[in-house]
Every structure is written in structure tokens, then in C-alpha cells.
Amino acid sequence: QVQLVESGGGLVQAGGSLRLSCAASGRTFSSLFMGWFRQAPGKEHDFVANINWNGGSTDYADSVKGRFTISRDNAKNTVYLQMNSLKPEDTAVYYCAARYLSRSIYTKDYRYWGQGTQVTVSS
Numbered sequence: 001q002v003q004l005v006e007s008g009g010g011l012v013q014a015g016g017s018l019r020l021s022c023a024a025s026g027r028t029f030s031s032l033f034m035g036w037f038r039q040a041p042g043k044e045h046d047f048v049a050n051i052n053w054n055g056g057s058t059d060y061a062d063s064v065k066g067r068f069t070i071s072r073d074n075a076k077n078t079v080y081l082q083m084n085s086l087k088p089e090d091t092a093v094y095y096c097a098a099r100y101l102s103r104s105i106y107t108k109d110y111r112y113w114g115q116g117t118q119v120t121v122s123s
Helices: none
Strands: 004-007 010-013 018-024 033-039 045-051 058-060 068-073 078-083 092-099 117-122
Touching: 004 092, 018 033, 018 092, 018 117, 033 068, 033 078, 045 068, 045 078, 045 092, 058 068
Parallel strands: 010 117
Antiparallel strands: 004 018, 018 078, 033 045, 033 092, 045 058, 068 078, 092 117
16 A cells, blocks of 8 residues: 655745655555646646656656656655746646556556645735
8 A cells, every 4th residue: 555645835926936745655665656636626637747666757747847847766755846937827736646557647547646735826
């Protein structure tokens, strides 16, 4: 079983930065493929970024490319999402998710989910 706990959300002005963290329990973190998703009010979960088991491969939604960076520290069982140049449209609950075998951009492919952390960007 894998448990995920996100942190680092908050209120920030447009143009500002936040770094989200997702701490994973268990001894298999280095085998996990990790993803970040977000859900704005009244909308579905949207893919944000993913990363492979060793951090060597990443993928981003077009809306965040060049502004967000996903990374991981397997020694700390943690994945990060550095968010720069934030915009009001980035406001959402951000979720960390995990799966085995490969990266994916689809919510249905992820078996493990955190509880989410709120990010609010004011204009």
C-alpha cells in the first residue's frame, strides 16, 4: 500500500511561486511513476505533470510548460512541483498520484492518490 501526503499549497499573487511536495510512504517509492493533477471548482481532474521512476523523463500539460517543474528525491520518498509565474487560472486543488510500470497523463491509470492541497492565485 502507498500513502501520499501533499503539502505546500497556499495563497499567492499572480506572478509568484510555490513549491508543492508529496511525501510517499512505503519502501517502493523508487519503483513508482508519479503524477500531479489539479481540479478547479466544477471541473474534472486535469493532468499537470508526470515523472518516471528515476526522474529522467517528464511530461507536462501545455498550459504549464515552461512555468512548472516536476522533480523527485527517491532518498526522501518525495516528489515536488515547482510552480513559477503563477496565474489566476492555476487556482485549483492539486493532487499527487502514483502508479507502477509507466508514466501516464490519465487519471484512470493512477492507483494511489493524495488528499490534495489548495493553491489559490490572486490577480
